[in-house]
Amino acid sequence: MKRRSFLKGSAAAGLASTAVASPAIAQSMPELKWRLAASWPKSLDHLWGAVELFARTIGELTDNRFQIRPSAAGEIVPPLQVLDAVQAGTIEMGHSIGNYYFGKEVALAFDTGVPFGLNMRGHLCWLNHGGGIELMREVYKNYGVVTYVMGGTGAQMGGWYRKEINTVEDLNGLKFRVSGFPGRILTKLGVVPQTLAAGDVYPALERGAIDAVELVGPYDDEKLGFNKVAKYYYYPAWWEGGTSQTLYINDKAYDSLPPAYRKLVNTVADYVTQWMIGALRPDQPAGAAPAGASGTVLKPFPRPVLDACYKATLQTYDEMSAQSPAFKKIYEAWNAFRAEEQLWFRVAENSFDSFMYTQSARQ
Amino acid sequence: MKRRSFLKGSAAAGLASTAVASPAIAQSMPELKWRLAASWPKSLDHLWGAVELFARTIGELTDNRFQIRPSAAGEIVPPLQVLDAVQAGTIEMGHSIGNYYFGKEVALAFDTGVPFGLNMRGHLCWLNHGGGIELMREVYKNYGVVTYVMGGTGAQMGGWYRKEINTVEDLNGLKFRVSGFPGRILTKLGVVPQTLAAGDVYPALERGAIDAVELVGPYDDEKLGFNKVAKYYYYPAWWEGGTSQTLYINDKAYDSLPPAYRKLVNTVADYVTQWMIGALRPDQPAGAAPAGASGTVLKPFPRPVLDACYKATLQTYDEMSAQSPAFKKIYEAWNAFRAEEQLWFRVAENSFDSFMYTQSARQ
Numbered sequence: 115m116k117r118r119s120f121l122k123g124s125a126a127a128g129l130a131s132t133a134v135a136s137p138a139i140a141q142s143m144p145e146l147k148w149r150l151a152a153s154w155p156k157s158l159d160h161l162w163g164a165v166e167l168f169a170r171t172i173g174e175l176t177d178n179r180f181q182i183r184p185s186a187a188g189e190i191v192p193p194l195q196v197l198d199a200v201q202a203g204t205i206e207m208g209h210s211i212g213n214y215y216f217g218k219e220v221a222l223a224f225d226t227g228v229p230f231g232l233n234m235r236g237h238l239c240w241l242n243h244g245g246g247i248e249l250m251r252e253v254y255k256n257y258g259v260v261t262y263v264m265g266g267t268g269a270q271m272g273g274w275y276r277k278e279i280n281t282v283e284d285l286n287g288l289k290f291r292v293s294g295f296p297g298r299i300l301t302k303l304g305v306v307p308q309t310l311a312a313g314d315v316y317p318a319l320e321r322g323a324i325d326a327v328e329l330v331g332p333y334d335d336e337k338l339g340f341n342k343v344a345k346y347y348y349y350p351a352w353w354e355g356g357t358s359q360t361l362y363i364n365d366k367a368y369d370s371l372p373p374a375y376r377k378l379v380n381t382v383a384d385y386v387t388q389w390m391i392g393a394l395r396p397d398q399p400a401g402a403a404p405a406g407a408s409g410t411v412l413k414p415f416p417r418p419v420l421d422a423c424y425k426a427t428l429q430t431y432d433e434m435s436a437q438s439p440a441f442k443k444i445y446e447a448w449n450a451f452r453a454e455e456q457l458w459f460r461v462a463e464n465s466f467d468s469f470m471y472t473q474s475a476r477q
Numbered sequence: 478m479k480r481r482s483f484l485k486g487s488a489a490a491g492l493a494s495t496a497v498a499s500p501a502i503a504q505s506m507p508e509l510k511w512r513l514a515a516s517w518p519k520s521l522d523h524l525w526g527a528v529e530l531f532a533r534t535i536g537e538l539t540d541n542r543f544q545i546r547p548s549a550a551g552e553i554v555p556p557l558q559v560l561d562a563v564q565a566g567t568i569e570m571g572h573s574i575g576n577y578y579f580g581k582e583v584a585l586a587f588d589t590g591v592p593f594g595l596n597m598r599g600h601l602c603w604l605n606h607g608g609g610i611e612l613m614r615e616v617y618k619n620y621g622v623v624t625y626v627m628g629g630t631g632a633q634m635g636g637w638y639r640k641e642i643n644t645v646e647d648l649n650g651l652k653f654r655v656s657g658f659p660g661r662i663l664t665k666l667g668v669v670p671q672t673l674a675a676g677d678v679y680p681a682l683e684r685g686a687i688d689a690v691e692l693v694g695p696y697d698d699e700k701l702g703f704n705k706v707a708k709y710y711y712y713p714a715w716w717e718g719g720t721s722q723t724l725y726i727n728d729k730a731y732d733s734l735p736p737a738y739r740k741l742v743n744t745v746a747d748y749v750t751q752w753m754i755g756a757l758r759p760d761q762p763a764g765a766a767p768a769g770a771s772g773t774v775l776k777p778f779p780r781p782v783l784d785a786c787y788k789a790t791l792q793t794y795d796e797m798s799a800q801s802p803a804f805k806k807i808y809e810a811w812n813a814f815r816a817e818e819q820l821w822f823r824v825a826e827n828s829f830d831s832f833m834y835t836q837s838a839r840q
Contacts, residue, residue, distance in 0.1 A: 142540045143540065171740065171744060174736070174737060174740045175538065175737060175740060175741055175744065177505045177506065177737060230832075230833065230836070233826065233829060233830055233833070234598065234826075235597065235598065235631075235754065235755075238751075238754075238755055239754075239755040242751075242752070242755045243755040243756050268598075268825070268826060269825040269826045269829045270825060271824075271825055331825065349824050349825050349828055350824070350825045350826070350828045350829035350832075351825070351829075352829065352832070355829040355830075355833070373537070374537060374538060374540060377534065377537045377538060378538055381534060381538065381744060381745060381748045382744060382748075384747070384748045384751040384752070385744045385745075385747045385748050385751075387751060388601075388605075388747040388748075388750060388751045389605070389747070391598065391601075391602075392598075392601055392602040392605045392606040393606050412824070414828050420832055424832075424836065456833060456834060459830070459834070460834040461634075461712050461713075461775070462631070462632040462633060462634055462694065462712050462713045462714070463596065463597075463631065463632045463713075464830055464831070464834055465712055465713045465777050466596060466632045466713035466714075466715065466718040467596055467718075467822070467827055467830070468827070468831070469593075469713075469715070469783055469787075470593065470596070470718070470819060471819060471822070471823040471827055473593070473787065
């Protein structure tokens with residue numbers, strides 16, 4: 115405040131005003147050119163769209179003084195090595211998910227969202243207001259990055275299955291393309307998790323090399339044609355009730371940012387999250403409706419199957435807590451938050467939603 | 478882009494660079510001092526907090542070149558006349574809700590959220606991605622303002638009642654302090670809606686001049702002491718399943734803004750929405766838990782009561798459509814969006830939530 119008053123005093127001298135103001139702007143809004151590598155191909159339009167929106171908005175709000183050049187998966191950095199590249203300082207920023215680095219540290223899964231966890235609003239609330247992001251940053255500090263929440267996908271679908279899942283026994287021997295954390299849980303029930311790049315799934319499913327696959331939701335899944343080779347579409351993805359993506363910034367690069375740019379990054383990242391959660395939604399029903407028409411059978415997982423998966427999940431949490439002190443610490447804090455959150459949500463939010471869905475089912 | 482290349486060319490001349498850059502900044506980021514009047518007292522910390530966060534962030538991101546001075550309810554403008562003051566140009570900006578101006582035009586209710594409407598995510602999705610804000614701006618144009626969504630409260634509670642509501646008949650003759658739109662619906666079921674300022678509710682409820690009151694949720698309601706004079710706390714507020722607040726900008730003031738400031742206002746308003754939805758939540762369970770302990774009986778509205786209210790709501794929608802062409806137009810578009818939205822939400826989101834709440838109820 116004092117600095118600005120001083121500047122105003124000088125400005126009173128007359129024409130010098132614009133010239134005098136400029137060093138302050140130059141100092142608080144320096145010209146920067148940064149690179150941001152994403153884990154997503156350009157074809158995943160919401161994830162890639164989030165990255166583009168972020169870069170464009172930062173430019174617009176700084177009169178293009180802070181320029182961020184985004185690159186898609188594999189252009190500069192392989193999709194699963196974004197964290198490593200930001201840590202090394204090869205690039206200043208990355209957009210990815212903690213789940214991809216689960217092999218380095220299982221606790222990073224909490225940054226993305228964990229099985230039988232919080233829904234979208236609850237997860238964002240935990241990260242931004244429930245102490246979550248502070249806990250995650252303690253872990254990420256070991257990888258030389260500062261993080262912000264950027265993007266969210268809501269509850270996902272449980273995947274496409276060639277055969278019905280009627281009992282817990284039907285999971286036994288199932289070759290299921292599924293991500294790391296739920297994969298580890300499902301092995302307890304006899305599932306054989308498969309790791310396949312998205313582009314390799316269709317042929318494997320078609321020839322029966324795998325029995326089932328989960329990816330995102332109707333919009334993305336049907337682009338890949340899964341509905342043509344697997345009849346049963348199950349819900350929900352109990353391992354992805356509400357997931358978010360993360361913006362990584364190299365810590366030395368972050369330290370070099372003036373306060374206005376730090377605030378800008380935070381503000382725009384939240385703006386992008388808000389955009390993405392909304393943008394993803396209107397596209398989903400368009401995908402779900404043809405699914406029903408084209409012979410797809412849409413089914414909820416049977417309750418005993420969900421119960422068995424839930425039990426196996428709690429066991430896995432205990433095992434991971436024993437394996438990683440970081441996981442244990444975060445799990446305990448997160449679990450306390452979850453109990454409180456669900457106590458409130460169960461009352462007003464869920465009673466409202468349930469009534470509305472019953473009405474909508476009647477129509 | 479061309480302009481910037483040109484500037485860079487000049488900058489290459491040497492020391493002149495900062496001085497040369499300054500006219501561009503001065504043009505795109507002029508010094509402005511605006512006033513913003515809110516409809517909220519400072520005691521409603523999330524609503525007032527949203528206003529303060531907005532003003533502070535705009536200042537931080539412009540090196541204080543764009544200064545917004547917020548004022549609380551009644552300081553400059555009476556709380557229910559914020560729209561009028563922005564229209565008149567007395568102030569450049571306001572923070573309020575469309576529902577307060579329901580008397581001018583019933584269609585403005587859609588801006589806030591309507592009875593048996595969308596939940597928080599659905600409502601924001603409709604406004605920001607489903608064509609909602611464009612429809613609302615057409616209506617607000619008649620009042621000389623440009624709008625942005627800023628803030629959201631999630632599903633609210635159905636209020637405090639001195640007697641149990643067991644049947645539809647129990648609503649007959651009930652003197653209920655409730656806002657305009659649900660009040661109009663409830664008259665069909667014999668309710669006598671009451672208009673009282675928040676500060677006058679406690680004594681009226683204590684001496685039995687009114688039978689029931691709805692305000693927000695446990696956090697705010699218990700500050701006002703309703704739990705001490707009414708035993709039954711019902712849920713959900715079917716008239717407020719997901720509500721948002723609105724930032725008003727005088728249209729001439731808006732037209733005078735450079736593009737970077739327009740984008741800034743949009744970005745920061747979404748950032749504030751994201752903040753508020755999260756911030757409001759962790760406070761609610763703290764209120765709900767003591768409610769149970771202090772003799773309050775927490776109850777869902779009986780299903781036949783909800784069904785009767787739903788039926789009366791659909792009738793009221795038809796009446797309002799006949800009364801206002803703007804209402805009719807928006808209702809039809811909104812209703813189509815709602816059907817699609819619920820089709821998708823019922824599948825993945827609700828099946829996930831319902832399972833989790835059952836688990837949480839077992840604990």
